Amino acid sequence: MSKSKGNVIYADDLISLFGIDAVRYFVLHEMPFENDGVITWELVVERINSDLANVLGNLVNRTISMTNKYFGGVVERTGVRESVDDDLIRVVTGTKAAAESLMEGLHVADAITEIFNLFKRCNKYIDETTPWVLAKDEAKKDRLKEVLYNLTESISIGAELLKAFLPDTSENILKQLNASEREYETLGEFGLYPSGNKVTEKPEILFARMDIKEVLEKVEVIKEKQVAEFNAEQAEIEAYNTKK
Numbered sequence: 079m080s081k082s083k084g085n086v087i088y089a090d091d092l093i094s095l096f097g098i099d100a101v102r103y104f105v106l107h108e109m110p111f112e113n114d115g116v117i118t119w120e121l122v123v124e125r126i127n128s129d130l131a132n133v134l135g136n137l138v139n140r141t142i143s144m145t146n147k148y149f150g151g152v153v154e155r156t157g158v159r160e161s162v163d164d165d166l167i168r169v170v171t172g173t174k175a176a177a178e179s180l181m182e183g184l185h186v187a188d189a190i191t192e193i194f195n196l197f198k199r200c201n202k203y204i205d206e207t208t209p210w211v212l213a214k215d216e217a218k219k220d221r222l223k224e225v226l227y228n229l230t231e232s233i234s235i236g237a238e239l240l241k242a243f244l245p246d247t248s249e250n251i252l253k254q255l256n257a258s259e260r261e262y263e264t265l266g267e268f269g270l271y272p273s274g275n276k277v278t279e280k281p282e283i284l285f286a287r288m289d290i291k292e293v294l295e296k297v298e299v300i301k302e303k304q305v306a307e308f309n310a311e312q313a314e315i316e317a318y319n320t321k322k
Contacts, residue, residue: 158221169196230275
């Protein structure tokens with residue numbers, strides 16, 4: 079990297095374009111302990127779109143939106159459980175121990191991956207349970223409530239585990255779900271989200287998908303600024319040396 083070429087990637091520029099939690103995620107996820115990391119503007123955008131916007135942001139938005147659409151935002155546990163719930167609960171309740179074990183070995187990137195595996199499992203659970211199909215059958219109303227409760231509880235646990243890595247995002251998710259802060263020791267337990275709670279009526283987008291073309295246009299401005307600063311610095315040095 080060289081400032082004279084305008085290809086230096088500064089943290090301040092990353093944050094101004096993508097936000098601090100997105101940058102935290104990229105750095106922690108893509109630069110494993112004791113290993114080199116690769117960073118490009120294109121790779122940052124890819125990670126934001128695939129992991130933060132699609133996996134996490136879409137999951138939270140869909141869950142809250144379905145809860146508002148079908149039950150006026152009220153999350154209720156009914157106990158109408160099916161076998162498909164078991165694997166979700168197993169993954170969710172096991173994430174704390176898995177992430178904790180990895181953190182003890184300073185494998186931060188792998189610990190974050192475990193937490194995002196929880197969110198991916200939630201997305202798969204939506205596909206398995208098809209809430210939009212359940213909503214068409216009045217006889218399956220209580221089952222639909224249980225599905226949405228399971229999703230809300232799972233996301234709440236995942237958001238709590240995410241707090242050490244993406245604090246602002248974690249707080250935002252918990253606020254939208256109207257979930258109280260939990261003790262860390264309880265994050266291996268399932269079912270502590272209060273039945274009858276009401277989620278926000280207007281879910282916020284956690285991470286908007288980014289257009290790589292628009293981002294690269296902004297990057298060109300950053301590069302031009304770097305080159306201009308470098309040339310100005312060189313001019314000052316030359317002027318100083320001339321005076322000497």
